[in-house]
Amino acid sequence: MTTGKVTLLGAGPGDPDLLTIRAARVLASADVVLLDDLANPALADLAPNARVIHVGKRGGCRSTPQAFIERLMLRYARAGRHVVRVKGGDALLFGRAGEELAALRRAQVPYEIVNGISSGFAAAAALGVSLTHRDHCQGVTFVTAHRRDHSEPDWAALAATGTTLAIYMGMSRIDSLCDALLRVMRADTPAAVVQSASAHDERCVCAPLDRLAETARDAGLGSPAVILVGDAIGEAALLHATTEQREPVLRQA
Amino acid sequence: MTTGKVTLLGAGPGDPDLLTIRAARVLASADVVLLDDLANPALADLAPNARVIHVGKRGGCRSTPQAFIERLMLRYARAGRHVVRVKGGDALLFGRAGEELAALRRAQVPYEIVNGISSGFAAAAALGVSLTHRDHCQGVTFVTAHRRDHSEPDWAALAATGTTLAIYMGMSRIDSLCDALLRVMRADTPAAVVQSASAHDERCVCAPLDRLAETARDAGLGSPAVILVGDAIGEAALLHATTEQREPVLRQA
Numbered sequence: 422m423t424t425g426k427v428t429l430l431g432a433g434p435g436d437p438d439l440l441t442i443r444a445a446r447v448l449a450s451a452d453v454v455l456l457d458d459l460a461n462p463a464l465a466d467l468a469p470n471a472r473v474i475h476v477g478k479r480g481g482c483r484s485t486p487q488a489f490i491e492r493l494m495l496r497y498a499r500a501g502r503h504v505v506r507v508k509g510g511d512a513l514l515f516g517r518a519g520e521e522l523a524a525l526r527r528a529q530v531p532y533e534i535v536n537g538i539s540s541g542f543a544a545a546a547a548l549g550v551s552l553t554h555r556d557h558c559q560g561v562t563f564v565t566a567h568r569r570d571h572s573e574p575d576w577a578a579l580a581a582t583g584t585t586l587a588i589y590m591g592m593s594r595i596d597s598l599c600d601a602l603l604r605v606m607r608a609d610t611p612a613a614v615v616q617s618a619s620a621h622d623e624r625c626v627c628a629p630l631d632r633l634a635e636t637a638r639d640a641g642l643g644s645p646a647v648i649l650v651g652d653a654i655g656e657a658a659l660l661h662a663t664t665e666q667r668e669p670v671l672r673q674a
Numbered sequence: 675m676t677t678g679k680v681t682l683l684g685a686g687p688g689d690p691d692l693l694t695i696r697a698a699r700v701l702a703s704a705d706v707v708l709l710d711d712l713a714n715p716a717l718a719d720l721a722p723n724a725r726v727i728h729v730g731k732r733g734g735c736r737s738t739p740q741a742f743i744e745r746l747m748l749r750y751a752r753a754g755r756h757v758v759r760v761k762g763g764d765a766l767l768f769g770r771a772g773e774e775l776a777a778l779r780r781a782q783v784p785y786e787i788v789n790g791i792s793s794g795f796a797a798a799a800a801l802g803v804s805l806t807h808r809d810h811c812q813g814v815t816f817v818t819a820h821r822r823d824h825s826e827p828d829w830a831a832l833a834a835t836g837t838t839l840a841i842y843m844g845m846s847r848i849d850s851l852c853d854a855l856l857r858v859m860r861a862d863t864p865a866a867v868v869q870s871a872s873a874h875d876e877r878c879v880c881a882p883l884d885r886l887a888e889t890a891r892d893a894g895l896g897s898p899a900v901i902l903v904g905d906a907i908g909e910a911a912l913l914h915a916t917t918e919q920r921e922p923v924l925r926q927a
Contacts, residue, residue, distance in 0.1 A: 431795075433694070439789060442698060443691035511791075513798040514814065519807030519909060526802075526911065534799040536692060536791045536872075538764075542684075545766040546787040549779075553818070554772030559827055561767065562837055564813030565806070574812055578834040584815055619789075656772060658779065 425452070425502040427494050427525055431512040431537020432460040435620030437467070439538050447535055452502035455490060457516070459509030459645055461620070468505070487517055491524040498530045509645070510539040515565050515589055539563070541587035544615035544647040547625050549658030552585050557652035560584040566591035566598055566648075573601055580605040585651035592616075592637075592644045599634040602650060606630055611655035616646040627657050627670045678705070678755040680747050680778055684765040684790020685713040688873030690720070692791050700788055705755035708746060710769070712762030712898055714873070721758070740770055744777040751783045762898070763792040768818050768842055792816070794840035797868035797900040800878050802911030805838050810905035813837040819844035819851055819901075826854055833858040838904035845869075845890075845897045852887040855903060859883060864908035869899040880910050880923045 428447050433439035440448075448454065448464065451471040456464065458477035465473045474493065476485040490506075497504045508516045512534055525532045541563055545552045552561040562582060564574055567590035579586060580602070591598050592614070602610075608631035615625040628636040630650060637646075681700050686692035693701075701707065701717065704724040709717065711730035718726045727746065729738040743759075750757045761769045765787055778785045794816055798805045805814040815835060817827050820843035832839060833855070844851050845867070855863075861884035868878040881889040883903060890899075 434789075436696075438696035438699070439694050441686070441692050441694055441791065443689070445695060446691070511795050513795060513804045513806075515806050517804075517808075519804035519809065519906070522802055522804065522911075523909065532802075534802065536687075536795045536799055538694065538789045538791065539795070542764050542766060542789045542792070546789055549775055549785075549787065551766045551770075551772035551775065553766075553768050553816070555770075555821075556772065559821055560815055560817030560832075562813055562815040562835065563806070564837065568808075568812055575835065578831065578836070579813075581831040582815065582828065582835060583831070584817065653772070656776065658775075 424530065425498040425500065425504060426531040426533065427498050427504045427506060428533050428535060429506050429512040429518055429521060430508065430535045431510055432464055432507050433538040434510055434540040434543035434618045435461055437461060437463055439543065439619055441535065441537065444535050444537060447505055450503060451505040453497045453504045455493060455504065455506045457508045460507045464507060471505070487520060491521060494521065495524065495528050495530060508537070511537045514539050514563060540618045540645065541589070541647050543618035544587070544625070544649060547615045547618050547623055548613055548627070548649070548654065550654055550656045552587065552653060554653040554656055557655070558583055558585050561587055563587045563589065565589045566594065576601045577605045585649065585653045588648040588650065590644070591648045592642070592646045595637060595648065596634045598648070599630060602630055606650070610650060611652060611657070612648070612650040613654050613657060614642050614646050614648050616642045618647060627654070677783065678751040678753065678757060679784040679786065680751050680757045680759060681786050681788060682759050682765040682771055682774060683761065683788045684763055685717055685760050686791040687763055687793040687796035687871045688714055690714060690716055692796065692872055694788065694790065697788050697790060700758055703756060704758040706750045706757045708743060708757065708759045710761045713760045717760060724758070740773060744774060747774065748777065748781050748783060761790070764790045767792050767816060793871045793898065794842070794900050794902070796871035797840070797878070797902060800868045800871050800876055801866055801880070801902070801907065803907055803909045805840065805906060807906040807909055810908070811836050811838050814840055816840045816842065818842045819847065829854045830858045838902065838906045841901040841903065843897070844901045845895070845899045848890060848901065849887045851901070852883060855883055859903070863903060864905060864910070865901070865903040866907050866910060867895050867899050867901050869895045871900060880907070
């Protein structure tokens with residue numbers, strides 16, 4: 422029996438137009454699609470010949486065990502199928518790609534990787550800001566607030582870098598997260614929450630760090646969302662539209 | 675006279691197939707294309723109706739002054755044209771998008787942003803690694819070694835975060851950069867250089883940090899390239915192919 426292959430594919434932040442040309446081509450030729458629940462379900466329409474299996478991995482929620490997803494990938498590939506493992510955003514930022522690549526190498530199953538736009542970039546586009554405006558910083562750090570051992574990231578070390586922080590999977594504990602950041606950053610540090618960046622239900626708020634959690638809660642923002650913190654976020658178009666930068670601002674798509 | 679608009683467009687890391695579907699559509703309808711020299715010149719073929727102007731901004735090299743690029747954008751937009759400012763990678767990571775967005779807002783010229791795949795993600799794909807393997811780290815920091823004031827980034831603070839480092843524009847001074855990192859990181863920290871990620875001339879080397887500069891030089895690697903440093907890089911497929919992880923490894927496309 423011929424061995425198939427597995428493509429780890431980043432589906433981008435939500436808007437199907439933000440798929441890469443290669444991703445669309447790969448989906449069109451897929452035999453089996455394993456669809457992450459952070460990826461747009463409409464992507465199934467781009468894989469007309471594929472058996473589509475929904476495998477959720479959203480932090481905290483009811484989800485398919487990682488080991489089962491890996492067994493599924495290997496079983497179909499060994500049966501000669503082209504398996505496309507679709508992840509929201511980029512394939513190599515968070516989301517267990519490391520474990521899946523290791524499993525594929527152990528099993529000696531051929532694989533390829535197709536990058537996608539991570540939601541932190543789409544969030545910056547929604548705000549109309551550079552993630553790394555050179556007047557304010559020299560880089561950006563993508564970090565997850567959802568850790569295997571439920572410990573907190575080292576916010577003091579992250580703040581000390583002076584990079585813009587793009588925090589993923591943080592909405593479920595945005596209050597404690599902001600409290601932790603306020604111990605190591607200025608209360609008026611510009612910050613924002615962008616929900617469903619690039620998707621039809623995109624919404625964002627900008628507020629100084631000490632009012633971000635309250636502002637996001639009042640606006641009813643929830644997951645999936647990216648929390649952005651740093652002086653570069655003070656350039657947001659939303660804030661340019663207001664006179665008082667200490668005033669929180671909400672925008673809906 | 676009608677006002678046109680400006681699209682800040684991320685062209686991805688090099689392979690035209692890594693353009694987004696939206697980016698291809700926007701280029702097809704462009705009147706004027708301002709092409710960054712880190713973007714693939716072949717992209718001009720995707721804009722058959724556009725006047726294509728090459729505006730280089732590569733660090734250190736001969737380049738078009740930023741103020742001139744901004745004046746050009748505004749002049750054509752005010753003349754009613756759809757100007758597409760094409761940047762390598764993503765539109766909002768490094769590359770002066772912050773200044774250009776500010777200029778567009780000051781001039782009240784309508785703009786839109788189309789994200790692209792940044793070369794750090796394509797570099798991880800070339801290596802077959804997750805940027806954030808949860809066995810090793812909780813995030814990734816994208817940082818430029820090329821600072822306006824020619825000072826060094828705060829490597830100690832960056833190392834203290836434990837995030838994977840993706841260092842852009844560092845090849846011209848990789849020796850001093852690695853020396854600085856060796857003062858704050860283990861000599862055997864896994865590291866890699868990926869030149870022209872995703873492009874036809876993609877090449878990469880993996881080596882422990884204390885041998886990275888020498889290995890990259892011996893392999894003749896140059897700009898544009900991304901330097902990746904951190905334990906997550908130790909998962910590179912290249913290294914799995916060797917028995918001795920202390921041995922540097924080169925791969926060519």
